[in-house]
Amino acid sequence: xxGVTQSPTHLIKTRGxxxxxxxxxxxxxxxxxxxxxxxxxxxxxxxxxxxxxERQRGNFPDRFSxxxxxxxxxxxxxxxxxxxxxxxxxxxxxxxxxxxxEQYFGPGTRLTVT
Amino acid sequence: xxxxxxxxxxxxxQEAETVTLSCTYDxxxxxxxxxxxxxxxxxxxxxxxxxEAYKQQNATENRFSVNFQKAAKSFSLKISDSQLxxxxxxxxxxxxxxxxxxxxxxxxxxxxxxx
Numbered sequence: 001x002x003g004v005t006q007s008p009t010h011l012i013k014t015r016g017x018x019x020x021x022x023x024x025x026x027x028x029x030x031x032x033x034x035x036x037x038x039x040x041x042x043x044x045x046x047x048x049x050x051x052x053x054e055r056q057r058g059n060f061p062d063r064f065s066x067x068x069x070x071x072x073x074x075x076x077x078x079x080x081x082x083x084x085x086x087x088x089x090x091x092x093x094x095x096x097x098x099x100x101x102e103q104y105f106g107p108g109t110r111l112t113v114t
Numbered sequence: 115x116x117x118x119x120x121x122x123x124x125x126x127x128q129e130a131e132t133v134t135l136s137c138t139y140d141x142x143x144x145x146x147x148x149x150x151x152x153x154x155x156x157x158x159x160x161x162x163x164x165x166e167a168y169k170q171q172n173a174t175e176n177r178f179s180v181n182f183q184k185a186a187k188s189f190s191l192k193i194s195d196s197q198l199x200x201x202x203x204x205x206x207x208x209x210x211x212x213x214x215x216x217x218x219x220x221x222x223x224x225x226x227x228x229x
Contacts, residue, residue: 033216042118042205042219043159055214088157092217101147101215105159 002027004093004106012112013081021076021109025093031055032074033103034066037088049074050096078111086113116141116208120220127196128228134181135191135223137206143167145211148182148189153222154202162204165189167211196227 005024013019025032031050035043045058049068068074072093078085088110092103117140127133139148150162165173165182172180177197181190193200206220 031214035217040222042207042221043217045216045218048214048216050214056216058216090159092159096214101209101211102149102161102164103217104161105151108157108159110157 004029004091004104006089006091006106006109008109009107010110010112012114014114015081015083017081018077018079019081019111021078021089021091021111022073023076023091023093023106024073025091026104029093029095029104030072031094031096032068032072033092033094034074034076035090035092036060037090037108039087043090046076081113083113086111116143116210116218118206118208118218118220120206120223122223123221124224124226126226126228127193129196129198131196132192132194133196133225135193135204135206135225137189137191137220139187139189139206139208141187141208141210143210147209147211148180149207149209149217150178150180150189150191151205151207151219152200152202153205154199159205163191193225198227198229201225201227 033048034046037043047057052068063079088108090108091106094103146167148165177194203222207217
């Protein structure tokens with residue numbers, strides 16, 4: 001049973017550019033959440049997708065956007081990159097039907113903005 | 115809004131000994147979940163243990179157990195018989211027990227197990 005997968009593993013971008021990160025949820029999961037983890041800090045919630053719609057959003061600017069596809073995979077897009085966007089981006093999946101809401105994390109994408 | 119505080123940035127323990135990591139949280143919710151996640155250098159966030167707030171009994175998973183004090187809003191993790199593979203960053207996290215909830219994480223505690 002494949003767990004949560006993310007691509008790419010590492011990414012280097014220049015300020016002002018745009019980036020797309022991808023996530024495939026664990027088999028059987030229908031909800032995808034994205035988190036940003038700056039170096040030495042705990043993850044911060046960006047947003048969550050369920051049934052192809054953004055269901056919740058954290059305190060992140062509109063430069064951060066996302067999408068969920070019919071197969072439940074998801075993308076995180078960041079426009080007009082800033083140096084402060086350098087972080088580990090984690091994707092987590094869960095199944096809305098469990099009533100327990102355990103989230104399973106992928107290995108993350110390390111984004112470096114220069 | 116919920117907040118989670120881990121007051122120990124770093125801890126160390128000798129192999130085979132017991133160590134306790136502290137976590138406090140603040141919430142006005144009555145129904146919620148608390149989690150401990152482990153993040154080794156590989157970066158993969160791994161669920162260690164879960165506690166439902168409505169359960170009085172403390173959760174246990176093999177060498178890992180929690181001390182959940184709901185009134186004090188405290189949720190500590192005890193690791194018994196520490197192993198070298200336990201070396202990692204440990205995060206305490208809170209989640210409301212409503213559909214579509216998010217995890218709110220603490221700042222983390224770096225645990226080093228020494229041989």
